[in-house]
Amino acid sequence: MAWKYLNDFSWDLDPDLYGDRLYNPFTRELYSPLEELLGIGGTADEDIDSAVLFGTLRGNVVGLRYYTGVVNNNEMVALQREPNNRYDMNAIKVNNVNGEQVGHIKKELAASLAHIMDNKLAQIEGVVPYGAHNAFTMPVLLSFWGKAENKEAVLRNLSLDGFKLAPPGKSLGFGYSGTSGKAGTSYSAPVRAAVQMTTEQLKTEFDKLFEDLKEDDKTREMEAAEAVLTPLLPHQKQSLAWMVLRENNKELPPFWEEREDFFYNTITNFAEKKRPENVLGGILADDMGLGKTLTTLAVILTNFHSGKPLPLEKKSNQLKEEYSLQQKHNLKGPSVLETEEENDSVLPQSSCPKRDKEKKFTNTVSSDSEPEEKITLINTKAPKTQPGSRKRRKGASSDVVEDSAFASALGESATYSKKAKRKGTASALGKPTTYSKAKKKGGTAVQSKKSESEENLRATLIICPLSVLSNWTDQLEQHIDPAVHLNTYVYYGSERTKDPAVLSRQDIVLTTYNVLANDYSAKSNSPLHNFKWLRVVLDEGHTIRNPNALQTKAVLDLDAQRRWILTGTPIQNSLKDLWSLLSFLKLKPFTDREWWRRTIQRPVTMGDQGGLKRLQSLIKSITLRRTKTSKVKGKPVLTLPERKVFIQHITLTDEENAIYHSVKNESKAAISRYFSEGTVLTHYADVLGALLRLRQVCCHPHLCASLPPSTFEEGNGTPEQLRTKLIEKMKLVLSSGSDEECAICLDSLNLPVITHCAHVYCKPCICEVIQREKPNAKCPLCRKEVELQQLVECPLEDSDDTEKPAQEWISSSKINALMHALLDLRKQNPAIKSIVVSQFTKFLSLIEVPLRKSGFIFTRLDGTMRQKKRTEAIQQFQSSEAGSPTVMLLSLKAGGVGLNLTAASQVFLMDPAWNPAAEDQCFDRCHRLGQKQDVTITKFIVEHSVEENMLKIQDKKRELAAGAFGAKKPSSSETKINEIKTLLDL
């Protein structure tokens, strides 16, 4: 069991508990109670956050003449161990900010430092006070940072070799002096660390980071291209203008200045002749529901190259027929040149942007005049619709559908049509679809990363979580003129293309983080990675917050001219999560984590004003953020109907109460034993297990019946027993209603497997790790050794029914309360739609019975459903037709942020979530853009139960968290113990 390793590895997390997360309303950070209660969390990287300055030491860099890396006065340098150096295994390289080697640390000092670095006793950072004009050696000022408990060891090690650190009080400690921007000036002007701000000040400052909309470039508005049928709201016109400005921007990136014939970085004092590239893109961090998707589509259509709209052909019937003929013709065999000539006369380049380097193509796409001509073609404007209203698609005709069948039979992309979608065929995401068919042509247009010129780039890659993939296709259909040839390819499913030529023909390619990561790890060929994109857009961009996750690496390895991150939660998990995002944006020098840490992350977490200033100006220059309460010209961005939350207290029946108390007493007994043994914290998994049971009994006595009784004991049995136990444990994880996530990809579990150390991952994720680290692969959560053969898979679908066969259905107090409310509503107005939310899918199943009995038409959405069924469920529920479902049974975390359930005006939360953020997100699914009615939320809470206690602790945590900033502040063990006592009334 996982807690066995807690003593050895301070950052062990039991995934069993990982999903039960609490919410920090300020940082919008989700954190698990386990991390909180044990005062742990994060990865080894966080050691750097809590580092203190041990002191400084002057040393020498030698061998300058052998290397090309140059440095300026006061420039920061990085130290890098070089254990395989053939002359000295203690060798330490010194690199400049660009990663070019400058020299080596002189060998005597290196011999002493190597030990410290290899054992991670300290992080050693260098600043070269006098770096320019040194031919052979140069001095370097070294700062030693590390955990306080390692300070003595470091000092001892150094003094054994005759080195002595100057005490930290003598130095500023950031490697540069706050606002002057001169790296390293501090060493000669020693001061105590810059004026430290209080937590409160920091919080205020941080709030300001995203709220400043006064600048001109963020308030200017811009109209979208004609092909965008939905009129943009004022704030969306602002985002469009700002994004177009960012994409066409020719300025130097933040913190760079042009000086004489060099470009200077004012933070690191690095300089180079080459002009640093600016980010053509940034972060659109608008709150959920402000229309990031629509705005992004508008950018794609509006800013092709140099501010001109994407050249798109207007479809006409004649064109379509010829096109369709062409299609069939080409599918018969490899195309020949004559055919292409024909093609071009019928359908110019729009559907085939990157065919080859022939002149005709270059002319049509990259010349300045040509795109304008195209625009005139689409000038016949369709009547615009109001935002949120659905645009009926007129263009789809049967020949297109036929064509799609033809195409998909050959494994090619299929034509998307609304008609087909209504029949439920083309909506299947399992196969590639395009909105309008790209011309098939014989493999002449293989695009290569290097040889294409930037003007020829056309395709935008959009990467999103699977749960919002359909949102993109829906919105494309909803907002884009159907009469326009917008080539769209959904890169998903087993039939996805391997042919870059197919991608090169697209305007938009949609895929998911998981598909991207899978392709990336399957190294063989990932067409997405062997391609230069015009744009890459990350939807729910905080998905890549974990720098070690495969998904993040796969994303960072994409090649694109312009890069966008869409996210509603800019700093979801404290400052360090920002790094992956900046790294994606390729902002020099922050793509290297060391420079990010040294210049921003650590100074800010230590309360340095200069660091915060830098962070502010950085964020300001690349981020646009509006909240639901932001205003444009004095008016709120959005006016949503009211949202009211009621708590309805439930009194259990005597019978239920008896069950509750017996479970409670049993748990109490076990946990009291841990108290007396003083092992509460090491048995925390059991504590949460007990809480889970109590929460379940509050809902329905049948819910906790299938819990494995073995949770309270340890020990090993036969391999078969172990296997059974692991499967049980995994099932508990999967069915606990917490919508477990994989600690590697941080996404929902996909093909869950459990390790012998009882941690659950996606099979592809953990296999990747084992492959990469073999032969010594370790569990990413507990560092225990893992092997491929030891992974236990979850047996398929013997599910609830077989587990508990003939248990007769009974009601419960909560079910009665719900049914009472639903029947009441129906009496008032039979058209009212309600969402019934629980963390326990089994509970939802139990609720189905009385719903059916009372004649409710309902639908259901939970994490176990395939994408196709999900889409169906949502569409049925959202339909306003008579006979459409009036109740949706929803598992708390199903669907993700993109889920739109605005048809509902009532939400019933059957059980409180650990994590108020999850509740809020859930409410936002119906209380969002498009909601016309007031929304009423009813939370059912059993009085005098663990549920009430959960609310209390949540409130307390909210308060506590509101005062915290950035880094996690683990509560004292006294607090932890008290919390457990509160929860269990001990």
Add this chain to the structure above:
DNA sequence: ACCGCCGGGTGCC
């Protein structure tokens, strides 16, 4: 390197 270090040449004042 306008240094340090090495090793050969050399040796009263």
Add this chain to the structure above:
DNA sequence: ACCGCCGGGTGCC
């Protein structure tokens, strides 16, 4: 002189 001193060769790790 088993030294000192001189001056040329030489130079990261």
